[in-house]
Amino acid sequence: MSECDNCSHDNCSSCSSKPEPTEQDINIEKFLTQVKHKLVVMSGKGGVGKSTVAADIAVLLSKKGFKVGLLDVDLHGPSIAGILGLTGIPINVVGNKMLPYQYNENLEVMTVQGLLTENDAALIWRGPVKIGVIRQFLADTQWSPLDYLIIDCPPGTGDEPLTVVQTIKDAKAIIVTTPQEIALADVRKSLNFCNLANIPVTGIIENMSGFVCPNCHTVHYIFKSGGGEKLAAENNILFLGKIPIDPQVVESDDNGDPLAHLGPETTLALEGIVEKIV
Amino acid sequence: MSECDNCSHDNCSSCSSKPEPTEQDINIEKFLTQVKHKLVVMSGKGGVGKSTVAADIAVLLSKKGFKVGLLDVDLHGPSIAGILGLTGIPINVVGNKMLPYQYNENLEVMTVQGLLTENDAALIWRGPVKIGVIRQFLADTQWSPLDYLIIDCPPGTGDEPLTVVQTIKDAKAIIVTTPQEIALADVRKSLNFCNLANIPVTGIIENMSGFVCPNCHTVHYIFKSGGGEKLAAENNILFLGKIPIDPQVVESDDNGDPLAHLGPETTLALEGIVEKIV
Numbered sequence: 001m002s003e004c005d006n007c008s009h010d011n012c013s014s015c016s017s018k019p020e021p022t023e024q025d026i027n028i029e030k031f032l033t034q035v036k037h038k039l040v041v042m043s044g045k046g047g048v049g050k051s052t053v054a055a056d057i058a059v060l061l062s063k064k065g066f067k068v069g070l071l072d073v074d075l076h077g078p079s080i081a082g083i084l085g086l087t088g089i090p091i092n093v094v095g096n097k098m099l100p101y102q103y104n105e106n107l108e109v110m111t112v113q114g115l116l117t118e119n120d121a122a123l124i125w126r127g128p129v130k131i132g133v134i135r136q137f138l139a140d141t142q143w144s145p146l147d148y149l150i151i152d153c154p155p156g157t158g159d160e161p162l163t164v165v166q167t168i169k170d171a172k173a174i175i176v177t178t179p180q181e182i183a184l185a186d187v188r189k190s191l192n193f194c195n196l197a198n199i200p201v202t203g204i205i206e207n208m209s210g211f212v213c214p215n216c217h218t219v220h221y222i223f224k225s226g227g228g229e230k231l232a233a234e235n236n237i238l239f240l241g242k243i244p245i246d247p248q249v250v251e252s253d254d255n256g257d258p259l260a261h262l263g264p265e266t267t268l269a270l271e272g273i274v275e276k277i278v
Numbered sequence: 279m280s281e282c283d284n285c286s287h288d289n290c291s292s293c294s295s296k297p298e299p300t301e302q303d304i305n306i307e308k309f310l311t312q313v314k315h316k317l318v319v320m321s322g323k324g325g326v327g328k329s330t331v332a333a334d335i336a337v338l339l340s341k342k343g344f345k346v347g348l349l350d351v352d353l354h355g356p357s358i359a360g361i362l363g364l365t366g367i368p369i370n371v372v373g374n375k376m377l378p379y380q381y382n383e384n385l386e387v388m389t390v391q392g393l394l395t396e397n398d399a400a401l402i403w404r405g406p407v408k409i410g411v412i413r414q415f416l417a418d419t420q421w422s423p424l425d426y427l428i429i430d431c432p433p434g435t436g437d438e439p440l441t442v443v444q445t446i447k448d449a450k451a452i453i454v455t456t457p458q459e460i461a462l463a464d465v466r467k468s469l470n471f472c473n474l475a476n477i478p479v480t481g482i483i484e485n486m487s488g489f490v491c492p493n494c495h496t497v498h499y500i501f502k503s504g505g506g507e508k509l510a511a512e513n514n515i516l517f518l519g520k521i522p523i524d525p526q527v528v529e530s531d532d533n534g535d536p537l538a539h540l541g542p543e544t545t546l547a548l549e550g551i552v553e554k555i556v
Contacts, residue, residue, distance in 0.1 A: 045355050046324010046433045047456075076434030077323050077464040087463070120466035122435040124474060127405025130436070155324045156354030156432065157400045158408075178325075181532040185365075186355040188398035196402060216494035222525045224532075247500045254459040254502075 027139035028167060034145040035069070038171040039202065039277070040164055042194075044186025046155040049207040050176045051079035052249060053273075054152040055258050057174075059084075060274045062107035066147040069100070072111035073134050073164060074154040075123050081113035085256020091115055097142040110141050127159040134163045155186070157193040165197045172202045174240070174277070179209050179227035187228075191235060203240035204232040205273060211245040212265075241273040305417035306445060312423040313347070316449040317480065317555070318442055320472075322464025324433035327485040328454040329357040330527060331551075332430040333536050335452075337362075338552045340385035344425040347378070350389035351412050351442060352432040353401050359391035363534020369393055375420040388419050405437040412441045433464070435471040443475045450480045452518070452555070457487055457505035465506075469513060481518035482510040483551060489523040490543075519551040 021029075032038070041054040051074065058070040072080035081087045084103055091114035092099045098115075100108040112123065112133065125133070143149075151171070153161045165171055173194050177187045187204070194201050206228030211220045222245060232239035246266040252258050259267070299307075310316070319332040329352065336348040350358035359365045362381055369392035370377045376393075378386040390401065390411065403411070421427075429449070431439045443449055451472050455465045465482070472479050484506030488497045500523060510517035524544040530536050537545070 045357075046321075047326055047461075048324075074434075076436050077467070079323070079460055079464070082460050082463055119463070120470055122467040122471040122474065124435050124440055124471055126437050126440065127408075130405075154434065156352075157402050158354050158436070159404050162402060162404065180528045182357055182360050182528075183325075185360055185397070186357070189355070189400040192398055193400040193402055196400065211489065211498075211500065213491040213494060213496070214498065215496040216491060218491070218493040220489075220492065220525065222489065222523060223528055245500060247498065250458045250460075250501055 024135055024139045028135060031138055031143055032168060034143075035149045036147050038149045038151070038168050040151045040153055040161065040168075040171045040173050040199070041176060042153050042161055042173050042190050043155045043176045044188070044190040045177070045183045046077075048155075048176050048178045048183060049243070049249070050155065051152050052083060052253055052258065053176050053205055053207060053243070054150055055080055055083045056270050057274055057277065058107060058148070058150045059103070059259055060270060061148055061278070062104055064274070064278070066106060067144060068107045069143050069146045069149045070103075070107060070109045070152070071137055071149065072109075072113070072152045073137065073160045074152055075112050075125060075130055075133060075160065077154065078111045078113040080109060080111045080152055082256065083253045083258050084109060086111070087113060087119055087256070089114060094142070096140060098140055099142050108143060108146075110137050130159050131163045134160060135167060138167060157189060161193070162197070165199050172200050174202050174205065176205045176207055177228045177231070179206055179221070179224040181224075181227065183223070184227050184231055187231060191237075201237050203238035203276065204228050205240045206242045208245045209242040238276065240276050241269050243269045243273075302413055302417045306413060309416055309421055310446060312421075313427045314425050316427045316429070316446050317452055318429045318431055318439065318446075318449045318477070319452050319454060320431050320439055320468050321433045321454045322466070322468040323455070323461045326433075326454050326456045326461060327521070327527070328433065329430050330361060330531055330536065331454050331483055331485060331521070332428055333358055333361045334548050335552055335555065336385060336426075336428045337381070337537055338548060339426055339556070340382055342552070342556070344384060345422060346385045347421050347424045347427045348381075348385060348387045348430070349415055349427065350387075350391070350430045351415065351438045352430055353390050353403060353408055353411060353438065355432065356389045356391040358387060358389045358430055360534065361531045361536050362387060364389075365391060365534070366397055367392065372420070374418060376418055377420050386421060386424075388415050408437050409441045412438060413445060416445060435467060439471070440475070443477050450478050452480050452483065454483045454485055455506045455509070457484055457499070457502040459502075459505065461501070462505050462509055465509060469515075479515050481516035481554065482506050483518045484520045486523045487520040516554065518554050519547050521547045521551075
């Protein structure tokens with residue numbers, strides 16, 4: 001007799017036995033068949049601008065006329081609502097379905113931030129709870145049929161990305177990094193993770209690659225440069241592009257209007273990346 | 279009858295019943311009673327330089343003659359080994375105890391990186407496994423009696439920081455942030471976490487606060503400035519100091535010698551912070 005036979009918990013994290021497909025499994029499947037491309041935006045290290053890049057790509061794709069869903073599964077540090085100016089607006093629930101934010105005609109957004117009664121509330125959740133919440137975002141959100149579902153994962157290779165790739169079998173990864181070695185070391189772990197989880201990597205983006213002094217116009221590679229490009233080449237992965245350090249990105253994100261005032265080089269870099277993704 | 283009564287798993291994450299103290303509990307307690315100060319370095323958002331600051335503080339304290347332990351519990355993205363130039367050196371095990379790295383006469387270092395057979399291996403671990411590993415680091419490491427145990431947590435408010443604060447009852451938190459609002463939003467979640475977990479906050483450090491152009495010497499607040507200081511004041515928390523953006527930090531970390539070539543302003547900032555901590 002297995003030790004799991006006596007366990008009466010629903011979705012016990014320790015149990016190895018596979019249950020019959022639940023209503024939730026069926027709802028997830030139903031949604032995912034209506035999504036053409038599933039892109040998981042990952043990073044090895046935090047603070048490399050992953051959420052900003054995910055939001056920028058989602059907005060740019062939606063402006064090109066694609067139907068886009070943006071799902072924030074960074075449950076402990078959800079930034080998407082802030083970047084898109086949605087903080088403090090509650091997610092509506094109709095029947096047993098959550099209605100995603102409609103950022104524009106083509107872009108639907110779902111984030112745990114919209115379910116918090118206080119903006120600063122900390123979600124002190126252990127792994128099994130997080131798995132449940134992420135699956136609910138897929139099953140119980142009133143998504144439209146989508147061309148792209150962009151999923152913003154927390155950094156690392158823990159419960160959240162693992163749940164995403166185990167639930168969405170045909171997902172592809174986009175990996176965001178900064179150029180310095182200490183960030184690349186973590187990216188190599190992410191590549192390893194994708195490999196083990198059998199997730200193809202669409203490409204690598206190098207963010208914060210060079211800062212142009214607004215005063216004297218010299219370029220300073222604060223976090224070095226070229227590391228992401230080199231890593232992509234070494235691993236035979238498409239290099240999607242370099243995005244410079246742009247203080248306007250910080251300003252625009254803090255103001256909830258991510259593409260509003262970006263410098264021309266940043267805009268060009270982002271548009272090039274989106275072209276390659278399409 | 280509770281649903282837990284039927285569950286035969288050891289340390290089932292779903293069970294609410296409290297087991298008798300195990301040998302591990304006793305070993306952890308034995309170690310912790312020999313540590314004067316336990317400082318948990320946390321951040322809301324990743325990439326704010328938390329690991330760098332944790333390593334810098336640990337090295338500076340050790341150079342002042344304190345006995346220091348530095349424990350990296352960022353299991354998915356362990357950076358401490360890289361920053362201290364310890365990558366690729368395996369942790370030795372004698373009997374059933376792991377021998378921490380001896381970085382210098384006064385500084386002992388423990389990180390999961392030293393237990394990996396390949397440097398780039400990804401730890402695809404769910405919550406319950408991570409809890410077990412962190413507790414093992416406390417129980418089964420051959421630590422000396424310490425003046426300071428510095429614990430480098432992954433960003434956010436998930437399993438790792440939760441395990442640390444539940445296991446080390448008299449821990450205090452140091453919170454590292456960058457100045458922009460999108461980072462501060464996550465710091466407020468961390469403060470909330472400390473509050474709920476009953477962990478006093480020793481202070482807030484504002485990192486990446488201003489970049490001095492090496493060419494024209496104008497200061498650019500790429501990630502804004504003053505946000506961490508303001509947040510500390512608003513919450514009646516000690517502000518430990520601002521650390522500027524210094525490309526030499528990136529360089530020194532990548533070379534595994536964190537304090538080697540820092541600019542004078544960075545060194546001054548770090549020394550001021552350590553003074554306040556002491």
